[in-house]
Amino acid sequence: MSATFEPHAAPPSKPRARILVVDDDADMLRLLAMRLGAAGYQVTSVGSAEAALSQLDIERPQLVLSDVRLPGKDGLALFDEIRSRHPSLPVILLTAHGTIPDAVEATARGVYTYLTKPYDAKELLEKIAQALALGAPTSPSSQADEEWRADVISRSNRMADLLAEARMIAQSDASVLLRGDSGTGKEMLARAIHRASPRAKKPFIAVNCGAIPEALLESELFGHVKGAFTDAVTNHKGLFQTADGGTLLLDEIGDMPPALQVKLLRVLQERAIRPLGSSQSIPVDVRIISATHRNLEEAMAEGQFREDLYYRLNVVTLTLPTLAERREDIALLANHFLAKLARKYGKRSSGFAPEALKALTMASWPGNVRQLYNVVEQACALTTTPLVSLALVQRALRTPSTEVLSFTDARQRFERDYLVGLLKMTDGNVADAARLAQRNRTEFYRLLQKHELTPGLFKSDGSGVATGPHDDPVADE
Template sequence: MTAATTSSASASRLLVVDDDADLLRLLSMRLESAGYRVHTAGSAEAALAQLEVERPQLVISDVRLPGRDGLALFDEVRRRHPSLPVILLTAHGTIPDAVEATARGVFTYLTKPYDAKELLDKVAQALALGTPAAEPTHGDESWRAEIISRSGRMADLLAEARMVARSDASVLLRGDSGTGKELLARAIHRASPRAARPFIAVNCGAIPEALLESELFGHVKGAFTDAVANHKGLFQAADGGTLLLDEIGDMPPALQVKLLRVLQERAVRPVGSSQSHAVDVRIVSATHRDLDAAMAAGQFREDLYYRLNVVTLTLPALAERREDIPLLANHFLHKLAAKYTRRLSGFAPEALKALIAAPWPGNVRQLYNVVEQVCALTSTPLVSLALVQRALRVPSVQVLTYAEAKQRFERDYLVGLLKLTDGSVADAARLADRNRTEFYRLLQKHELTPGHFQSPAPAQPPSPPGDSGK
């Protein structure tokens, strides 16, 4: 191990769990000699208690443990700390369980007796994919419980989100559709001092302009046709809490002016009213649009942009955090299994590889839809590759266009005729019911040479000595 690696390892805390005291001691010595800080536990219960005191960056556990086994420990670790990687140690008899656990999100498993170099390599890989060390949280990560991730990029984003949540600064969430902007907004609200107050979300692009103004700011009775009673808007409903303005880039220009006034005055005036009402609301806005381009085109107000964009957080596309795909897929699978009354254990390895390799233009939302489809259709506990390909609309056989299929058939048909007739164009044309001129044209189109299909002429035996051929 290089000095740089040792230095990097020295800051990493590992929790090792095994009920065999001798193996636990040996494993600890190997890891400590590599520069890691090692804590040990002899049971799942002791390990969970240790997690409450100080969170490690990696858990290494034997599958066979007294009481709650290593698989149950993994499930509980994932529930409390979704981003914390787990490596399982297994004897040959429990390999099937370990393979299933890997499909469910365990980082990897090693068989006993394990190779020391392989162990250290896997530990380094797991730490590279895991989250940076965090201060003890006493198991409280409920603020981001809906966000399933172990990627370093998401860990950095969540650390920044939690820091921002403590302030009242307006936050602009950027990211493609389906990346989870509303989930992050909810997480920011739960981590903020406003957590006990309402969180309200409104999609600014999904409501007609005439209704959106009333929806946001409220109206008084008689303000317009059908206004038969006073109506509190979402700003007043979210008072003391957080209001998410989703797809803010789609807000009509006239409403942008009124929204800016509310943010400046911290008060709303319902439609048809002459009185304003003070509101205390933290604004989180979200968009998949390029707001810089929208401002340049005169479609979004610059002064409103700077009011909303005090802090910007950008969610990565799912293709930029592929290490999260197995976690997300299995999380969705177990969540949806109850809905479709299926007893599902996970994805076949090939199916999981197909999910990881898919392009995911629709991001996490598309992944959820794919998993929902396989949940509805699967008839086996392990989801197959074919079913995943079907849900991804990836053909299991090559699909050609009509023109391509016609071209391929035509060439194969001509090749078959030439083989059958030993390269005789006259015979092949007669079998195809085509004249020779047309048949030659077809051969030229497909670059086929009749002579290539003729059988080689049999070799002539040599003439006897003295034989002149007479």
């Protein structure tokens, strides 16, 4: 049982707070919804603690009002669950006289307050107003205050804490390392930090260190002069110069080749770049933000990432949560994407069916926000009605999508599968495999080591076991 009541008229002076009411008595639910609605609140009512927790996954209210005695989980168990998920969300308990001791105990554990049934309507509204006032920000944010993070769609506590830290860090010139799984929004957070910084009116430039071939990356970063190499027919300004005065995001910094790591370290130390083919250094004033989904500590231990560069880049670390760790944002993000995509596809949209939205909030999301966008886009492209159905969402969630992989991840997977194919074809003979790949044997061994492939395992003469990418004992897929 779930219902939402919104009054026809509301106080125009401020946005209406949303209250989640939990009671297994249908008459009590209707009465509370009417009284709170008449007072200007938006009310969502449910009949059990389990339904309340599901509703919290879809949309977070500003306050929860719950009866203590409920079927299944009781009001105290509900409070404990809310406290673990949303520590700052105020909870008011309604209790009969016989359960007052339980309510007193809950108050000592953090419940905002409790009221006994039959409750006084005026007292209830006063307690609600007090709880909401305590939970409200001390001063309303101006529109300008929010512009810096306008692209970061979120209302979760986890993201609110992260954004508060990001905004504080933005005021300095300290290098920032953004950590997080692929698809969590590292570039978007980097842009927000730039917009909140004194460099906001200067360029923001992003480069994916894993997506540009090693032979071109140095020229892209530092530039080159005419004649520096065969195809250098004109002078080329690198990304460091392009970002001068602003911010440079080095995305997937963990994939930067070791030789370039040395040159980057020198640039950070000297605050100057030397284009390829030039004997002159050019001063640059750039704030560096780097991002990675790799474990750089492990990469350092394996000799794949320089320790001195790591400490230059990692002055401040911010870690983005996975989408599963901020489920209260899923409905908000899904509706935001749907509105945006409906305009792209020229479709009229009235949102998701309730069961479709619930399916989105309960999904696992290994590809994080990027995967959510892809699922919403597929559902939007295929829908023939303004309301996106559960069936379309389930279809999109079941469909494997290579778009969920980042370019770097997809390239790594292809590279490994390619090497496995060559080793199987040549019966584990590295010289023959390197010849087919048109690479020298030293470089080919380096690639095998990178992907933890042992040639002997591909011999079929009894000295090893021929394997493939999915049944290889050293595979990490």
